[in-house]
Amino acid sequence: MGAARALGPVVLSLAALNLGPGVSAAGASLDLAREVTLGASPVRSRPVGPMDLNAAARVSLLEDNTVGVGGGVELSWWPVQGRTFTLRGGARSLPEGSSARAWTAGAGFQGDRLGIDYALV
Numbered sequence: 001m002g003a004a005r006a007l008g009p010v011v012l013s014l015a016a017l018n019l020g021p022g023v024s025a026a027g028a029s030l031d032l033a034r035e036v037t038l039g040a041s042p043v044r045s046r047p048v049g050p051m052d053l054n055a056a057a058r059v060s061l062l063e064d065n066t067v068g069v070g071g072g073v074e075l076s077w078w079p080v081q082g083r084t085f086t087l088r089g090g091a092r093s094l095p096e097g098s099s100a101r102a103w104t105a106g107a108g109f110q111g112d113r114l115g116i117d118y119a120l121v
Helices: none
Strands: 002-007 010-017 023-025 028-030 035-042 046-048 051-062 067-080 083-092 103-111 114-120
Touching: none
Parallel strands: none
Antiparallel strands: 002 010, 010 035, 023 028, 035 051, 046 051, 051 067, 067 083, 083 103, 103 114
16 A cells, blocks of 8 residues: 655655565465555656656665665666657665565566566566
């Protein structure tokens, strides 16, 4: 559950994640830790030559009272009206002993009514 609001040049968001029960399937179960996240990003992208640059940051309070931080950038290019290619990269803090990656990457394409996005997390 979440909400966002533009305040001047910045959009602030607040989200609560994993409010329901854990996930179970085929005899296995996974508990999902509750999390409250505050995020911020600019209202508008910044033009950089023929591209748009945007950024976002977040601070999260996890169920065990640890704090996580993260952020990233997004670079978009539209060679033709209605066709946009996007690259994304980011980094995040991880709990000690986590096997997840601290960096993230992604790419996307938006064209007319077709959108394709890929994320490596």
